[in-house]
Amino acid sequence: MATVTRIRLAYNSVYAIDNGAGRVLVDTGPDYRGATEAIDTALGGKPPSIVVATHGHLDHAGLGWHWRHRGVPVAAGYGDRHLLGRPALSDEAEFRAFVRYIEGSGAPSELQLAMLSAIEQRRDWAARAAGDTPHPPAPPDRRWPTGLRYRPFEPSNWVSTSGPLEAFPFVHVLLSPGHTPGNLVLTVPGEGWLFSGDQLLPEMTPTPAIQARTAPTPGGDWRYHSLPHFVASLRALEKLAFSRCFPGHGEPFDNVAAVIRTNLDLVEQRTGRVLATLCELGPATRFALCERLYPRAAQRRPWQILATVQGHLDLLESEGRAALRDGRYEAAG
Numbered sequence: 001m002a003t004v005t006r007i008r009l010a011y012n013s014v015y016a017i018d019n020g021a022g023r024v025l026v027d028t029g030p031d032y033r034g035a036t037e038a039i040d041t042a043l044g045g046k047p048p049s050i051v052v053a054t055h056g057h058l059d060h061a062g063l064g065w066h067w068r069h070r071g072v073p074v075a076a077g078y079g080d081r082h083l084l085g086r087p088a089l090s091d092e093a094e095f096r097a098f099v100r101y102i103e104g105s106g107a108p109s110e111l112q113l114a115m116l117s118a119i120e121q122r123r124d125w126a127a128r129a130a131g132d133t134p135h136p137p138a139p140p141d142r143r144w145p146t147g148l149r150y151r152p153f154e155p156s157n158w159v160s161t162s163g164p165l166e167a168f169p170f171v172h173v174l175l176s177p178g179h180t181p182g183n184l185v186l187t188v189p190g191e192g193w194l195f196s197g198d199q200l201l202p203e204m205t206p207t208p209a210i211q212a213r214t215a216p217t218p219g220g221d222w223r224y225h226s227l228p229h230f231v232a233s234l235r236a237l238e239k240l241a242f243s244r245c246f247p248g249h250g251e252p253f254d255n256v257a258a259v260i261r262t263n264l265d266l267v268e269q270r271t272g273r274v275l276a277t278l279c280e281l282g283p284a285t286r287f288a289l290c291e292r293l294y295p296r297a298a299q300r301r302p303w304q305i306l307a308t309v310q311g312h313l314d315l316l317e318s319e320g321r322a323a324l325r326d327g328r329y330e331a332a333g
Helices: 035-042 064-069 078-084 092-103 109-129 226-238 256-281 286-293 302-318
Strands: 003-009 012-018 023-026 050-052 074-077 157-159 163-165 168-175 184-188 193-197 244-247 322-325 328-331
Touching: 003 035, 012 193, 012 244, 050 168, 064 074, 074 078, 078 157, 092 109, 109 302, 168 226, 226 256, 226 302, 244 256, 256 286, 256 302, 256 328, 286 302, 302 322, 302 328
Parallel strands: 023 050, 050 074, 074 157, 193 244
Antiparallel strands: 003 012, 012 023, 163 168, 168 184, 184 193, 322 328
């Protein structure tokens, strides 16, 4: 019989799954000042047998370097190797692709400048966060006691197929691409448990991100179309039966099937709204759709709104209900 221990790390939760023969830690923990001490205290000084990062974002994989330094194996999805192995936007081709995307969004010049400045700041921050430097000050939202660092590292185990976790078969790892290309969830089939990372969260629908593919092909589409994959992964989880979900943020919950269905219904409703607006406007740039759908928010939070609308456009395109032609989207048929 397995047991689970929730370890709260400010805005994040990581989980230790024990069955007497091994201890699996779900997510590495975020790298803020005091996080490693909090994990060690919660684990009673007994390190995990293996750590599995659900995805390569800094708050879920930020302490990967720490566990590797301590000799603990760390597993992660192979599709996230570009997120784990180098600071964000440090690849010049990737950075230029983001710049071209903003320039082709149809946003007014002043908003383009604001978005360009934001990604330049993000690149500069990622370069600093990758070094052995003191933790930065706490973020304005106070999600963590200090700012986060994110040092690149090489996992000891790359996950490229779904199935029982090697050497710890009481835990299964499922490929669930979407939130990131290499996103994973973990299950304990004997208990009906789901460890969802950011794939399924209570009272929150994850927003699709504008992100790069793992390994873009020269001349091909550089961007990873996250929402179609995210929806497909949710539909795959919907076919399974779970008694309890342990998310990466928020409280564990039991009504797993209902939360999955709510997420899928919300995506469908929002995608329908984007399609209706596209039919109303005719061929439109990405930002023209943002302004029509979210007139105030598009001015205050252009990058977030652009990512949201882009995700639904990607879903419509994958379903053959919309097409991109010469920088503008139009409804199919």
